[in-house]
Amino acid sequence: MTLTEGFRHYVVRGAALRPQPGSVLWHVRGDWLAMASLTVIILIIVVAIFGPWIAPYPEQGVGLAIVEQKLQPPGWHFVLGTDSLGRDILSRIIFGARTALIGGIAIVAIGAAVGTLLGATAGYFGGWVDEAIMRVTDVFLAFPSLLLAMTVAVVLQPSLGNAIIAISLTWWPWYARLARGQAVSIRERKYVKAARGIGVSHATVIRRHVLPNILTPILVQAMMDIGAAILTVSALSFVGLGVPQPTADWGAMISEGRMYVQTGHWWVPTFPGLALFITIMASNLLGDAVQAAANPRTRRTVP
Amino acid sequence: MADATLLAVRNLRVEYASSRSLFGKPTKPVRILDGFNLDLRTGETLAVVGESGCGKTTLANCIARFIPAAGGEVVFEGLDVLPLTGLALKAYRRNMQMVFQNPVSSLNPRLRVSAIVSEPLETHTSLDSSARQARALELLAETGLEASFIDRYPHELSGGQAQRVALARALALNPRLLLLDEPTSALDVSVQAQILNLLQRLQADHRLTYMVISHSLGLVQHISDRIAVLYLGELVELGPRGSVFATPAHPYTRALFAATPVPDPRRRRNYVALEGAVPSAANPPPGCRFQTRCPHAMERCRIENPALRRVSADHVAACHLLGDTHIDDKEIKP
Numbered sequence: 001m002t003l004t005e006g007f008r009h010y011v012v013r014g015a016a017l018r019p020q021p022g023s024v025l026w027h028v029r030g031d032w033l034a035m036a037s038l039t040v041i042i043l044i045i046v047v048a049i050f051g052p053w054i055a056p057y058p059e060q061g062v063g064l065a066i067v068e069q070k071l072q073p074p075g076w077h078f079v080l081g082t083d084s085l086g087r088d089i090l091s092r093i094i095f096g097a098r099t100a101l102i103g104g105i106a107i108v109a110i111g112a113a114v115g116t117l118l119g120a121t122a123g124y125f126g127g128w129v130d131e132a133i134m135r136v137t138d139v140f141l142a143f144p145s146l147l148l149a150m151t152v153a154v155v156l157q158p159s160l161g162n163a164i165i166a167i168s169l170t171w172w173p174w175y176a177r178l179a180r181g182q183a184v185s186i187r188e189r190k191y192v193k194a195a196r197g198i199g200v201s202h203a204t205v206i207r208r209h210v211l212p213n214i215l216t217p218i219l220v221q222a223m224m225d226i227g228a229a230i231l232t233v234s235a236l237s238f239v240g241l242g243v244p245q246p247t248a249d250w251g252a253m254i255s256e257g258r259m260y261v262q263t264g265h266w267w268v269p270t271f272p273g274l275a276l277f278i279t280i281m282a283s284n285l286l287g288d289a290v291q292a293a294a295n296p297r298t299r300r301t302v303p
Numbered sequence: 304m305a306d307a308t309l310l311a312v313r314n315l316r317v318e319y320a321s322s323r324s325l326f327g328k329p330t331k332p333v334r335i336l337d338g339f340n341l342d343l344r345t346g347e348t349l350a351v352v353g354e355s356g357c358g359k360t361t362l363a364n365c366i367a368r369f370i371p372a373a374g375g376e377v378v379f380e381g382l383d384v385l386p387l388t389g390l391a392l393k394a395y396r397r398n399m400q401m402v403f404q405n406p407v408s409s410l411n412p413r414l415r416v417s418a419i420v421s422e423p424l425e426t427h428t429s430l431d432s433s434a435r436q437a438r439a440l441e442l443l444a445e446t447g448l449e450a451s452f453i454d455r456y457p458h459e460l461s462g463g464q465a466q467r468v469a470l471a472r473a474l475a476l477n478p479r480l481l482l483l484d485e486p487t488s489a490l491d492v493s494v495q496a497q498i499l500n501l502l503q504r505l506q507a508d509h510r511l512t513y514m515v516i517s518h519s520l521g522l523v524q525h526i527s528d529r530i531a532v533l534y535l536g537e538l539v540e541l542g543p544r545g546s547v548f549a550t551p552a553h554p555y556t557r558a559l560f561a562a563t564p565v566p567d568p569r570r571r572r573n574y575v576a577l578e579g580a581v582p583s584a585a586n587p588p589p590g591c592r593f594q595t596r597c598p599h600a601m602e603r604c605r606i607e608n609p610a611l612r613r614v615s616a617d618h619v620a621a622c623h624l625l626g627d628t629h630i631d632d633k634e635i636k637p
Binding site for chain 1: 367369392393396397400401403405408409410411412413414422423426427469472
């Protein structure tokens with residue numbers, strides 16, 4: 001029924017890789033677009049993990065420049081061509097998948113953890129605690145998020161870690177709002193009242209009774225957000241505030257390659273752009289499908 | 304010791320916060336209970352009955368310290384519990400537990416029965432997890448559930464089973480007082496009787512004192528020692544079960560009994576139909592609160608709110624029809 005149960009069906013009873021009736025994946029299974037997206041995402045994860053073994057020129061993927069072979073068009077040796085420093089673009093894209101996934105997942109994880117904790121606290125207590133936390137949240141939401149992330153990244157020096165911190169800072173308020181809304185409804189449940197009646201402390205009530213019961217919509221939201229987070233990391237890298245050279249990053253590759261379009265070397269920015277496009281598209285489509293399946297009212301009925 | 308007072312409610316006043324009108328002027332607070340008095344004797348079952356909105360759940364919520372009181376005292380074993388905070392409040396909670404109307408919704412759907420039943424032990428004792436598990440099994444046995452239930456989730460329980468789990472949780476710390484808010488109204492009729500019998504057995508085994516909130520007179524007749532009838536936040540009648548059922552003294556109590564269907568097709572319905580609706584607690588009528596719906600309302604009822612009068616030894620009611628044998632407020636504290 002819920003997302004976590006869906007995962008449990010897969011992980012614990014993973015031997016039979018068949019979605020259990022009732023799990024989210026079971027409801028998604030008839031949606032070919034969602035299944036295609038899921039396949040693409042699994043493929044990207046596999047590529048990211050096994051990059052050094054898959055990439056045709058791993059040392060170039062890491063950043064070794066061989067200037068003699070610069071700007072070669074796609075062909076037999078270099079399937080997607082080479083960039084201005086003579087590095088194989090396919091290898092760079094494969095290594096860039098790691099950066100993208102680490103960045104995307106870390107941002108969503110940090111943002112969701114911080115936002116959920118703050119939002120659940122605000123919603124559970126209500127009153128002035130709620131006011132205080134949610135007004136701070138509003139202040140963060142009032143800034144244009146990319147601009148705030150860029151400012152923080154400038155202050156912190158460009159690196160993948162700092163890009164993650166900078167973007168997480170603009171990411172948590174959305175989760176705080178979502179978690180607060182859920183917590184406000186859970187607060188009124190009888191089991192919360194019963195726990196208070198036993199004498200359980202507020203902190204334990206939040207940890208044991210509120211958080212586990214608001215997690216499903218937050219996990220769904222987090223899944224949908226990974227694509228957007230990857231895009232934001234790429235945007236920071238594009239303006240030179242994200243992942244520094246020579247680490248491979250799709251956004252930085254597009255940025256470096258864009259001037260070569262005019263000189264006819266179209267493959268330099270195009271392929272990293274396509275990689276970014278496909279990843280985010282797949283992530284969004286899967287997120288939509290999971291959200292629809294998590295809600296019984298929008299669930300498609302599959303015979 | 305049998306008649307010793309366990310809990311005394313004195314002059315209790317509960318108000319619901321005034322909402323603000325458009326221009327920020329606070330409106331008059333709604334008084335749900337105003338100068339309410341009631342005693343609970345050790346080991347008894349006191350039933351609190353009345354229509355929806357009469358304040359019976361508010362009374363329980365206030366005794367259980369879920370909502371604040373605006374004034375008065377709730378004295379538990381000689382100690383006013385209303386001002387308690389922190390550890391003192393925690394110690395009081397150990398002695399008093401509430402059981403809720405809908406048992407399934409009072410259990411966290413993400414926790415197993417073992418975690419639910421041992422939560423009070425984890426909160427109040429230093430027992431390790433295996434000792435807590437052992438105690439949880441003991442409690443399940445006591446509430447009539449097999450040991451296999453320990454690993455179940457709430458959605459795998461029926462209503463009756465869930466209520467047994469809720470009772471096991473409430474009993475975990477050996478409380479002296481249980482507040483039962485409509486303990487059977489969410490259950491199937493066949494299960495209701497089982498839960499009532501269980502409640503009676505537990506009471507005998509643990510010398511528990513019950514305050515049962517209910518609108519079901521069938522349940523009240525089955526389980527209670529004394530009955531308190533509430534109308535619009537005031538106690539209108541209080542007495543032993545037998546006496547109240549045999550000779551209800553207040554017109555409201557009589558109407559309440561008459562309105563209860565009797566499962567006997569040969570008996571004709573002859574109830575004193577109550578006219579109109581319950582007046583708003585925000586704007587109670589002057590004089591007797593029941594005068595707007597009372598078939599016997601007199602001139603005096605519209606002016607003077609009747610005090611409690613003695614009907615028999617242990618039975619009191621608040622009605623002008625009972626003559627002027629006024630009794631001192633202190634005397635009626637049974």
